[in-house]
Amino acid sequence: MIRSSVTKKPSLFKWFFASFMIILLLSSCADEPRPEAFLTKVPLIPKPMSVTESGSSFLVKPNMKVYYQDESQMKLSEQIAGEWEKLTGLSMMVEAFKNGASNGIILDGTDAQDSEKYVCGIEENKILLKGSNAGIYRGWQNIKQMILLAQNDPKNKVYIPTGLIRDEPNFAYRGTMLDVSRHFFSLDEVKEHIDMIALYKINYLHLHLSDDQGWRIEIRSWPNLTKHGGSTEVGGGEGGFFTQEDYKELVDYAQGKYITIVPEIDMPGHTNAALASYPELNCDGKARELYTGMEVGFSTLCVKKELTYKFLDDVIGEIAAMSPGPYFHLGGDESHVTPKDEYLIFINKAVEIIKKHNKIPMGWDEFTAGDLTGNTVAQHWHTPENAVRGQSKGGKVVMSPAKRAYLDMKYDSTSSYGLHWAALIDVKSGYDWDPETYIPDLKKENILGIEAPLWSETVSNLDEAEYLIYPRLLGYSEVGWTAAKDRNWEDYSKRLAEHSGYLERLGVDFYRSPLIEWSSKDILD
Ligand code: ACM
Numbered sequence: 001m002i003r004s005s006v007t008k009k010p011s012l013f014k015w016f017f018a019s020f021m022i023i024l025l026l027s028s029c030a031d032e033p034r035p036e037a038f039l040t041k042v043p044l045i046p047k048p049m050s051v052t053e054s055g056s057s058f059l060v061k062p063n064m065k066v067y068y069q070d071e072s073q074m075k076l077s078e079q080i081a082g083e084w085e086k087l088t089g090l091s092m093m094v095e096a097f098k099n100g101a102s103n104g105i106i107l108d109g110t111d112a113q114d115s116e117k118y119v120c121g122i123e124e125n126k127i128l129l130k131g132s133n134a135g136i137y138r139g140w141q142n143i144k145q146m147i148l149l150a151q152n153d154p155k156n157k158v159y160i161p162t163g164l165i166r167d168e169p170n171f172a173y174r175g176t177m178l179d180v181s182r183h184f185f186s187l188d189e190v191k192e193h194i195d196m197i198a199l200y201k202i203n204y205l206h207l208h209l210s211d212d213q214g215w216r217i218e219i220r221s222w223p224n225l226t227k228h229g230g231s232t233e234v235g236g237g238e239g240g241f242f243t244q245e246d247y248k249e250l251v252d253y254a255q256g257k258y259i260t261i262v263p264e265i266d267m268p269g270h271t272n273a274a275l276a277s278y279p280e281l282n283c284d285g286k287a288r289e290l291y292t293g294m295e296v297g298f299s300t301l302c303v304k305k306e307l308t309y310k311f312l313d314d315v316i317g318e319i320a321a322m323s324p325g326p327y328f329h330l331g332g333d334e335s336h337v338t339p340k341d342e343y344l345i346f347i348n349k350a351v352e353i354i355k356k357h358n359k360i361p362m363g364w365d366e367f368t369a370g371d372l373t374g375n376t377v378a379q380h381w382h383t384p385e386n387a388v389r390g391q392s393k394g395g396k397v398v399m400s401p402a403k404r405a406y407l408d409m410k411y412d413s414t415s416s417y418g419l420h421w422a423a424l425i426d427v428k429s430g431y432d433w434d435p436e437t438y439i440p441d442l443k444k445e446n447i448l449g450i451e452a453p454l455w456s457e458t459v460s461n462l463d464e465a466e467y468l469i470y471p472r473l474l475g476y477s478e479v480g481w482t483a484a485k486d487r488n489w490e491d492y493s494k495r496l497a498e499h500s501g502y503l504e505r506l507g508v509d510f511y512r513s514p515l516i517e518w519s520s521k522d523i524l525d
Contacts, residue, residue, distance in 0.1 A: 034059065034124055037524055039163035042149065043495035044142055045474045046201060046481035053163035057524075058122050060147060060158035062090045065104035067097040073107045076133045079256050080105060080140055087147050088158065102126045105143070107136055116203070116258075117168035122160055134258040138201045139165070145199065146523060148502035153522035161523065171435070173398055173449030174480030175204030175262070176407070176473060178465075179456040181211035181273075182294075183233050184240035189462040191253050196470075196508065198257040200477035205254055206262040206329060206451060209242075209319075212272035212291045212299055216241045217263070221314040222278065228290070229273035234457050236292045248322050255324065262362065263319050266331025267312070268338050268346045272299040280307055294457045297336035303346045312353050320357035327377060328359035332367030344370055351376070368393065377448060381406075384439045391441075396448045399435040405476060407454040407468050411511055417458045418468055427513040431475035431492055434484045452476040463509050470503060470510030471496055493517075 039053035064084075066077040074094070081092040084105075097106060108130040110117075118131030118139035127143060129136045142165060150158045176197055178185060185193070194205060209217045215229035218241060230241035242250070251261050271281075272291045279287035283302040291299075301308050320328055330350045335343050347363070347370030354361040355374075361367075362377040365386035378390030379398045387397045399405065402422035409425040410418035423429070435450050436442075452473060459465045474496060478487060493516055501520025503510050512518060 035159055035524055037159055037161035039161040042146055042161060042523060043498040044145055045495055046478035047486055048165045048167040050166045053161060056124050056162045057159035058124055058127060058162060060088055065093045065095050067095055067101045067104060067106045069097045069107060070109050076136060087144060105129060120165040122162045124162060137258045141199055141201055150523040152501040152520045156522055159524060169481045170483045171449030171480045173204055174202050175206055175451035176202055177206035177208055177451060177453035179208040179454060180216045181208055181214045182456040183460040184216060185462060187246050190250055192462060194254050194257060194259060198259060200474055201481055202477055203258060204260050204262055206264060208264050210265045210273060211270045214239050215273040217247055218243045219315050219318050224277040225274055229277035232290050232292055234292055234294060244322060260325035262325060262327045262329055263323050264329035264331055265315055268301040269299055269335030270331055271301050275299055281311060297334045300335055300338040303342035309349055312350055316353050316357050320359050326360050327362045328354045329362040331364060333364035387439055388441045391446045396446050397442055398448050399450045400453055401438060404433045405452045407452050407472060416467060417464055427471060427515050428489055430472040432489050450480045466509040467511050470508050
């Protein structure tokens with residue numbers, strides 16, 4: 001028999017009791033005493049420009065919402081809600097803003113859509129993020145870091161200290177590079193990498209998509225590049241490549257986190273994989289053997305052949321069409337067997353083709369030998385004079401000096417992975433330099449920013465790569481974001497120490513540098 005209790009009128013006592021409980025619940029939400037917490041003490045990386053505190057805390061609770069004020073913030077709201085759910089295990093809905101909205105994150109836009117400037121205001125019952133969509137996303141990384149730091153003590157509820165952060169980056173370009181050629185990294189590994197770099201407000205991911213050891217991006221008009229040229233890697237392993245669908249998925253995934261992919265096809269040197277895939281690209285018409293060693297500087301495209309420029313046009317055209325970002329990187333480094341006059345002819349033609357496909361030519365610093373005009377970007381890695389020459393031709397510079405910014409250099413002579421031809425780069429040496437003064441003849445306005453490249457000769461998967469990337473990447477994120485006057489090693493090393501707890505929980509295989517007194521306090525300690 002089904003009881004017909006639904007038809008029975010509740011007694012007066014029940015009404016009273018239910019109302020009492022609701023009032024109690026509401027008042028406990030509103031008035032629940034919040035622990036004191038100090039926003040200025042939170043070890044955020046990169047360090048924000050200005051932080052003021054109001055001494056209370058915001059409690060992370062179930063059923064919070066992201067409120068958007070404009071349709072253009074819908075995708076961003078969903079991104080934030082998705083990341084919140086992943087981080088806290090609590091569901092978060094997206095809703096249009098209405099007066100009095102609280103218990104969640106309120107997005108507020110600005111007109112300055114090209115800026116990453118943001119304001120992050122944390123109150124007891126709401127968090128306000130104001131900026132362009134990219135700015136809001138950068139501001140949101142502070143909240144993510146604070147949740148991760150607060151989760152250090154699983155006994156505590158997750159509190160975020162209240163106060164106001166006003167912030168903007170010192171440099172517009174804050175990048176890292178992943179060499180997927182020497183060893184291939186899968187789509188999932190690159191996405192996982194993107195998740196992590198986003199947390200430190202990195203906004204460019206440079207993918208080194210081709211080299212002597214492997215061609216890693218499908219080119220439909222030259223299918224053998226990946227079929228044959230992608231079939232192996234350093235050490236003779238299986239290799240691999242991204243289909244065009246994979247690549248578009250990566251571009252989209254990165255865009256969701258306001259990160260731009262910079263595609264690189266390295267040429268005219270570093271091209272053995274292509275020369276092995278198509279005999280006609282060689283001056284002698286003979287295919288080269290696939291290469292699985294670690295030497296550099298022995299291969300070159302044939303500068304004199306017209307076919308070489310049809311090849312460039314096809315490759316650059318197909319990649320440019322899938323790449324919404326402004327840059328196409330042509331490599332240009334270490335072309336030791338390309339005669340000097342031919343190198344110049346090649347660079348000039350490659351630059352023209354890149355411009356034809358509406359991209360800004362970017363190259364390693366040697367490429368400034370070409371007849372560059374207008375908008376170009378030299379990536380300084382080796383020779384300061386080359387960077388200054390790029391500037392004198394009207395170009396901009398990204399700073400990646402190998403002695404300071406190469407993530408593939410060992411920390412010290414005992415490092416498990418890495419090389420040491422440029423330097424040993426411990427965590428302090430990676431942090432303690434200034435891109436604005438490193439090459440005295442470069443003007444600040446011509447420095448786009450910094451990039452920390454990871455070459456992958458000695459690391460064959462993301463776990464191994466993490467040992468080289470972390471914790472140094474946190475330092476590079478601060479070198480790129482925070483003005484030199486607000487940076488110092490003593491303060492940074494103390495903040496870095498507190499990031500170890502969540503890095504461990506996230507399974508990041510970071511190097512426990514003996515220069516850091518690692519600790520993993522809760523945010524309230
Ligand atoms: C480079 O390290 N060859 C740019």
